[in-house]
Amino acid sequence: MNLVMALLTGTLFAVAIYLLLRRSLVYTLLGLSVLSHAANLVIFTAGGLTRATPPIVLAGETAPPTPHADPLPQALILTAIVISFGVLAFMMALINRVFKTSNTDDTDDLTITDIEPAFEPEATPTSEHQH
Amino acid sequence: MLLLPALPIIIPLAAAILGVLTWRIKRASFLIALIGSLAHMAAAAALLLETLAHGHGVLHVGGWTGPVGISIVADPFGATLALMASWSGLAAIIYSRKSVDAARQHRFYFPLISILLAGVSGAFLTGDLFNLYVWFEVLLMSSFVLLSLGGAQRQLQGAFKYVTLNLISSALFLISAGLIYGYVGTLNMADLAVRIANAPESIHTPLLIVGALLIFAFSIKAALFPLSFWLPASYHTPPLAISGLFAGLLTKVGVFAILRTTTLIFQGELWLTNTLLVIASITMLVGVLGAASQYEFRRVLVFHSISQVGYMVLGVAIGTPEALAAALLFIVHHNIVKTNLFFITGLVERVRGSTDLHATGIRGLYATSPALSILFLVTSMALAGIPPLSGFVAKLAIIKAGFEAQAWLPVAAALLTSIVTLYSMIKLWSEGFLRSPERPGQEHHTHHDLHAPAKVNPYPKLPLSMVAPCVVLTLAAVAIGIFAGPIMLICNRAGEVAFDRAAYVKAVLGSESAELLRDANNINTDQETSSHDVPFSLPASEPAPSTPEPTP
Numbered sequence: 001m002n003l004v005m006a007l008l009t010g011t012l013f014a015v016a017i018y019l020l021l022r023r024s025l026v027y028t029l030l031g032l033s034v035l036s037h038a039a040n041l042v043i044f045t046a047g048g049l050t051r052a053t054p055p056i057v058l059a060g061e062t063a064p065p066t067p068h069a070d071p072l073p074q075a076l077i078l079t080a081i082v083i084s085f086g087v088l089a090f091m092m093a094l095i096n097r098v099f100k101t102s103n104t105d106d107t108d109d110l111t112i113t114d115i116e117p118a119f120e121p122e123a124t125p126t127s128e129h130q131h
Numbered sequence: 132m133l134l135l136p137a138l139p140i141i142i143p144l145a146a147a148i149l150g151v152l153t154w155r156i157k158r159a160s161f162l163i164a165l166i167g168s169l170a171h172m173a174a175a176a177a178l179l180l181e182t183l184a185h186g187h188g189v190l191h192v193g194g195w196t197g198p199v200g201i202s203i204v205a206d207p208f209g210a211t212l213a214l215m216a217s218w219s220g221l222a223a224i225i226y227s228r229k230s231v232d233a234a235r236q237h238r239f240y241f242p243l244i245s246i247l248l249a250g251v252s253g254a255f256l257t258g259d260l261f262n263l264y265v266w267f268e269v270l271l272m273s274s275f276v277l278l279s280l281g282g283a284q285r286q287l288q289g290a291f292k293y294v295t296l297n298l299i300s301s302a303l304f305l306i307s308a309g310l311i312y313g314y315v316g317t318l319n320m321a322d323l324a325v326r327i328a329n330a331p332e333s334i335h336t337p338l339l340i341v342g343a344l345l346i347f348a349f350s351i352k353a354a355l356f357p358l359s360f361w362l363p364a365s366y367h368t369p370p371l372a373i374s375g376l377f378a379g380l381l382t383k384v385g386v387f388a389i390l391r392t393t394t395l396i397f398q399g400e401l402w403l404t405n406t407l408l409v410i411a412s413i414t415m416l417v418g419v420l421g422a423a424s425q426y427e428f429r430r431v432l433v434f435h436s437i438s439q440v441g442y443m444v445l446g447v448a449i450g451t452p453e454a455l456a457a458a459l460l461f462i463v464h465h466n467i468v469k470t471n472l473f474f475i476t477g478l479v480e481r482v483r484g485s486t487d488l489h490a491t492g493i494r495g496l497y498a499t500s501p502a503l504s505i506l507f508l509v510t511s512m513a514l515a516g517i518p519p520l521s522g523f524v525a526k527l528a529i530i531k532a533g534f535e536a537q538a539w540l541p542v543a544a545a546l547l548t549s550i551v552t553l554y555s556m557i558k559l560w561s562e563g564f565l566r567s568p569e570r571p572g573q574e575h576h577t578h579h580d581l582h583a584p585a586k587v588n589p590y591p592k593l594p595l596s597m598v599a600p601c602v603v604l605t606l607a608a609v610a611i612g613i614f615a616g617p618i619m620l621i622c623n624r625a626g627e628v629a630f631d632r633a634a635y636v637k638a639v640l641g642s643e644s645a646e647l648l649r650d651a652n653n654i655n656t657d658q659e660t661s662s663h664d665v666p667f668s669l670p671a672s673e674p675a676p677s678t679p680e681p682t683p
Contacts, residue, residue, distance in 0.1 A: 020299070025291070032298050039305045046313025073312065076261055080305055083268045087301075090275055091294055098291050101284040110288040113364045 005045040012038035023107045025095040032091065036084035040077045047073025135181060136188040136205040136256060138174035139213040143167055143220070143249040150242035164224050164241035171248060172217035179210040183624060187638035189258070197258070197639045198322035204258030204639055207625035208459055212255040212387060215466050216380060220248040222600040223376040226474050229594035230481075231370050235281050243280070244376070246273040254384045258639055260308050260318045260396075263388060267304065267352070271297050274381060277373050278365060289365035296361040300351035307344040314338055321639035323396045324632050328651035342397045346389055346407070353385025355444060356414035359437045363421065366436065367429035371480070374429065375473030378436045379466040386440060386462065390447045394455065395632050407448035412544035415441030419551040428476040428486035428563070431555055432469065435514065438548055439465045445545060446529050449536045456626030457528030460619065464525040464611055468514045471604035475507050478593055478601060479563070488562045497564040503593075504564045506605050511556035513608040516549050521611035528619070 012034055019031030047070050055068040099105060102112070134141070146167025153159035182188050188205040191197060205213075224244060231240060250270025257263050275297075279290035312318055314334055315326040327338055347358075354362040362382070366374050393404055418438025425431045443465070446458025480486050482500055483493045497504040513520035516527075526549060533542035611618055628634060637645035 020295075028295055032295065032302075035299065035302045036305075039302045039309070042306050043309030043312070046309045048313070072318075073309065076309065076312070079261070079265065083265070087268070087272065087275075087294075087298060090272070091298070094275075094279060094287065094290060094294060097279070097282060098287045101282070101287055107291075110291060112285050113289045113292070113368060 001049050002045065005041065005049065009038050009041045009045065012041065025099060025105050025107060028107065029088065029091055029095055033084075033088055036080065036088070040080055043073050043076055043080070047076075133190065135174070135178055136190040136203045137192075139171055139178060139217065139252040140203070140249050140256060142171045142174055143245040143252065146171075147242040147245035147249065150245060151239060154237075154239060154242075160239070160241040161224070161228060161236070164245050165221070167245055168217055168221040168224055168248065171252070172214065172221060175210060175214035175217045175252070178205050179207060179214055179621075181205075182207045182210045182628075183621065186628070187635060189638050198317050198319035201262050202258035202319060202321070202639050203256050204321070204635065205256050206628045206635065207621065208390075208455070208629040209255040209387070211459060211463065211621065211625055212383065213252045215383075215463055216248055216251045216255065219376055219380045219466060219470055220244060222470060222474070222604060223372050225596050226375070226477070226600045227370070227372040228596045230372055230477055230597050232281075235370070238280060240277070240280065243273045243277050246270075247277065247376070247380075251380055251384055255387060258320050260311065260320060260323065262318075263391075264301070264304055264308060267301060267384070267388075270381070270384065271301065274377060278369050278377075281369070283368070286368045289368035292361050293365035296351060296358075300348045303344060303351075304348035307341050307348060310341045311338070311345070314341065319639070320391060320395055321636040321644070324398070324636055325640070325644045325648045325651070327396060328648050339397070339400060339403070342392060342400065342403060343406075345392055345396075346403060349385045349388040349392065350410070351385070352382070353389060353444065354382050354414075354437050354440050355410050356417050356437070356441075357410075359414065359418070359440075362437055363430065363433045366433045367427075371429070371473050371477035374433075375470040375477075378433065378473060379470035382436060382440050383443070383462050383466065386443045386447060386458075389444060390455070390458070390629065393447060393450060394629055395635060398632055404448045404450050407444055408538060408541050411441045411444040411448055412541045413441075414438065414444065415544050415548040416551075419548045419555065423551050423555045423558075425555075426488040426562075428479065428488075428559060429473070431559060432472050432476065435552065435555070436469060438552065439469070439514075441548070442526070442529055442545060445538075445541050446532060449532050449538055449541075450630075451532060451536055452623070452626040452630040453535065454529070454532035454626070455629050456619070456622040456624075457525065457532045459625050459629075460528050460611075460622045461525040463622075464513070464521040464608070467604050467607050467611070468510055468521065471510045471601055471608065472507075472514065474597070474601045474604070475503070475510060478503055478597060479507070481593055481597070488559070493563050494566045495564075498567070506601055507564065508560060509605050510608060511560065513612070515553040515556050517553075519609075519612040521608040524612055524615040524619070528622075 016031045016035035016038055019027045019034060022028070022031070050067060050069060052067040052069045053065050055064040055071045057064050098110070102110060104110070146163050150160040150163045153163065178188060182205050190203040192201045192203060194200070224241060227236070227240065227244075247270050250266050250273065253266035254263055254270065257266055275290060275294050278293055279286055308318065311323065314337065315323060315330060317323055317326055330338060351358045366378055389407070393400070393407065397403055415438045418434055418436070418441060421434035422431050422438065425434060442461050443458050446454045446461060476486055479493070479496065482503065483496065485493050487493065509520065513522045516522035516525070526545065530542050530545055533545065633645045633648050636648050
């Protein structure tokens with residue numbers, strides 16, 4: 001089971017990195033989404049994969065039955081899923097606006113932040129500032 | 132007071148909620164944010180005094196004592212930074228009132244700043260690794276919105292880069308937190324310190340690799356050199372109130388997280404700190420060279436932000452109590468000065484309509500606005516480190532700690548960086564302020580239409596709410612330089628407490644765990660003296676003086 005999970009997370013990381021390296025806004029979003037899934041699976045696997053009973057204290061007992069599954073990694077993943085859901089929703093809105101204002105899906109064209117604000121890109125005198 | 136360590140988190144959060152609820156009422160969200168940040172400041176100051184007097188302030192949330200529950204742990208270092216967050220927030224809120232347009236203010240602008248402050252304070256005060264992740268996400272989320280609020284093309288493109296890089300960083304942080312939990316079975320920082328110190332030799336190296344991954348994730352947030360490119364691509368795009376707040380506050384959260392990692396969780400791991408020493412030196416140099424090549428106020432300032440982070444991380448990487456104290460002083464100094472420089476840039480923009488040195492309209496500010504020019508000169512000299520201003524004391528403390536740790540190369544890099552910093556600020560001063568506007572420059576004639584002079588109003592009316600924060604912050608920069616002695620006392624105390632992780636563990640988990648940590652420390656220092664050839668060590672740098680010298 002550990003081997004399967006390792007291969008799965010490895011594949012997800014590979015997919016995420018491939019998508020993030022593409023120059024498209026949408027692929028970046030998908031890459032981040034896959035990356036967060038991969039991270040969650042890492043936590044899940046690192047927390048210990050055991051076939052065990054849920055950590056619920058039965059009636060009349062004072063401690064959960066042993067062995068029991070560690071609930072903490074699941075709680076962490078739940079938190080991380082909620083956070084990444086919110087963040088990716090924001091990201092989706094953001095790339096929508098980026099696409100609408102910049103009219104491009106190519107991240108290589110998002111260069112306006114590198115240009116000094118007082119100039120329009122086409123009006124920049126090339127010879128003057130780069131000597 | 133039991134709740135005191137959590138108050139700097141609760142108050143801005145409450146202010147944000149109230150601000151959202153009253154968003155229809157004119158001015159209400161501004162007043163609530165203002166009052167909230169004043170209360171935030173009072174709570175953080177009280178917390179600082181409390182921690183200075185009685186050591187760590189610990190709150191076990193929900194009554195679950197550590198390591199099971201989440202602990203809020205305030206030490207003088209974190210409390211000072213929480214206080215710093217509150218005054219940054221206050222300055223930004225006041226400055227925003229007249230400088231940020233009504234459309235933005237109507238879209239939950241002030242509640243977002245309050246949430247940002249809550250997230251930053253939470254990151255400074257938490258004692259739990261996963262809780263730190265959550266606070267990071269809180270502050271990132273509101274910074275995402277503040278960065279893109281307004282929806283200009285520049286802002287959106289900058290925000291896209293900022294969001295993408297920070298999400299990757301968060302994912303890496305999450306992975307390393309999960310892996311650490313897998314190895315040692317805890318996320319409480321104090322418990323992590325104990326368990327990692329007592330970890331069996333077989334998982335020592337994997338733990339260090341996870342520690343390096345953790346620091347990698349924090350380095351993205353702190354904008355250390357090879358991971359810093361999101362900062363000059365995004366911080367200069369929003370309104371200057373936001374730029375100032377972000378540049379003064381957000382990278383410090385990353386630096387503080389690195390400090391907790393290297394001084395608390397992985398103390399004495401030389402190859403982590405030595406790698407950081409190299410990275411900090413390169414960060415200083417590369418950042419300041421970037422600044423020297425720019426001709427626009429904001430872009431000069433954002434590149435400086437990178438280079439100054441190098442100084443802070445240098446202090447953290449040297450890691451002696453004196454160096455940590457110096458890092459704290461530098462963080463506080465840089466927060467004040469950098470925020471102020473962005474705010475003053477906003478005033479320059481008000482007066483001249485541009486902040487680009489190529490635009491002819493900006494020249495000769497000294498002739499028309501001498502008071503504004505003095506503010507800029509004092510603050511930029513404080514950034515460069517001219518005595519008797521704050522930067523001088525802060526850099527002196529860092530360099531002194533570097534000398535004592537015999538980290539010669541990083542100290543040389545720091546001194547060189549200072550000179551280039553001075554050059555780039557002098558460039559802004561002489562071109563933007565001193566150079567006479569009438570002098571016929573070449574481009575003045577040849578490209579007259581391209582560099583159309585912005586409308587020059589020799590006697591502009593600057594709103595008091597924009598001028599007052601600049602004046603107060605400038606005075607603060609001067610005051611830190613003049614009253615360096617008493618301030619250094621607080622910093623030294625904070626540095627000692629931050630270095631003494633046994634005290635931290637004792638405050639959170641009790642004295643038994645602290646004893647466990649002490650025993651493990653003794654064994655480890657014995658081992659380190661025998662196996663001292665760490666792969667990434669700088670030839671010139673030596674470990675903390677507490678470690679005995681290796682016998683040749």
